[in-house]
Every structure is written in C-alpha cells, then in structure tokens.
Amino acid sequence: MVKNPSLKINCILNVKISEMYSVTINKEKFKVGKTGDLFAVNEVPIHWELEIIDHRTVHISKDHTSQLVELIDVNIKEKTLTLKLNNKISEIKIQDRFDLLLEKLGMNVTADTKIMNVKAPMPGLILDIMVKVGDSVKKGDPVLVLEAMKMENTLKSAGEGEVKGILVGLGSSVEKNQVLIQF
Numbered sequence: 676m677v678k679n680p681s682l683k684i685n686c687i688l689n690v691k692i693s694e695m696y697s698v699t700i701n702k703e704k705f706k707v708g709k710t711g712d713l714f715a716v717n718e719v720p721i722h723w724e725l726e727i728i729d730h731r732t733v734h735i736s737k738d739h740t741s742q743l744v745e746l747i748d749v750n751i752k753e754k755t756l757t758l759k760l761n762n763k764i765s766e767i768k769i770q771d772r773f774d775l776l777l778e779k780l781g782m783n784v785t786a787d788t789k790i791m792n793v794k795a796p797m798p799g800l801i802l803d804i805m806v807k808v809g810d811s812v813k814k815g816d817p818v819l820v821l822e823a824m825k826m827e828n829t830l831k832s833a834g835e836g837e838v839k840g841i842l843v844g845l846g847s848s849v850e851k852n853q854v855l856i857q858f
Contacts, residue, residue: 838857
C-alpha cells in the first residue's frame, strides 16, 4: 500500500526513462523518452508543468494549454493504462526495449490468438519436445525447447488445442517462422 497516494501517479508520469519506449495511445504509436528533466515525444522535447491534484489526478500545463488527466486503471501485466484526458477515455500501452525485441522476433503472441501451430520465433536447434501427437494442451503449457543465440527458449502454447503433428525432431535445426507443431 502506498503511504503517499500522490507518489503513485507522480511515479507513473515522471518515470526516469534512460531509453526510448514505444507508447500506443488509442492505436497511434509514439516514441517517448526522457533526457535529464525533459521528456521527448518522437524525439521532440516537450516542456510541461505537472501539478498533482490527488492520487489519481494530475493537472498538466503545456504551451498555455491546460489538461486534466485522471488515472482510471493500471494493468501492470499488460503494461497498459486507462486515462481520462479532459473527460475523454484513452487506452495507453507501453512497450520497453524488451517488448519491442520480442515483437521483432515474432514472439508477441496475444491471448486472443487462435491456436493453429507453433512456429520458430528465430533460427535455432530443437533441444526438447514436451508433447506428443494427441496430447491436449492449455494456454501457457510448454511444448518444446529451442536453443538460439546460446540461450534456451521454452516455447509455450498460445491457446488450448490438441497436438495434430510434430514436424521436427530432437536436434533439428530450424529457421525463423518454420512450423514446428500443428494443432
């Protein structure tokens, strides 16, 4: 429990950013970063003043314009915020460099993806296969281990399904996007 409620929203809005983040606001993407006391959006410095109203509300002044921002919801697992900006609801998704790397490697499987097959997210070597044809799997169940870039990566099921085919064997070399298991 936070003893100083204004600290929570202050931390969210004044994160010490030493790198660029991708921030999606209502499906529009921006690059956000911070250098010293200045924030930058798409590499353009933003000068603003923040006034904490209460533990969920902040008043922002920028270029002689005032905005009232209210924190509605925080989903840490999904890295999303729901904010009310001048009585308009906005969904904000934040991706750090690791999220962006996983997305680039094709490993950003979403919860609502229909399970069809498991593909290699990167080139590598199959070290272990944890399922067999006919097995039922649930979302998040490990299905195989892929060694890539000297690291072991456990690939998990993106949803529920029954294994219909295993297209690789132990020790097989695979390429990025190669189908490994069919459901």
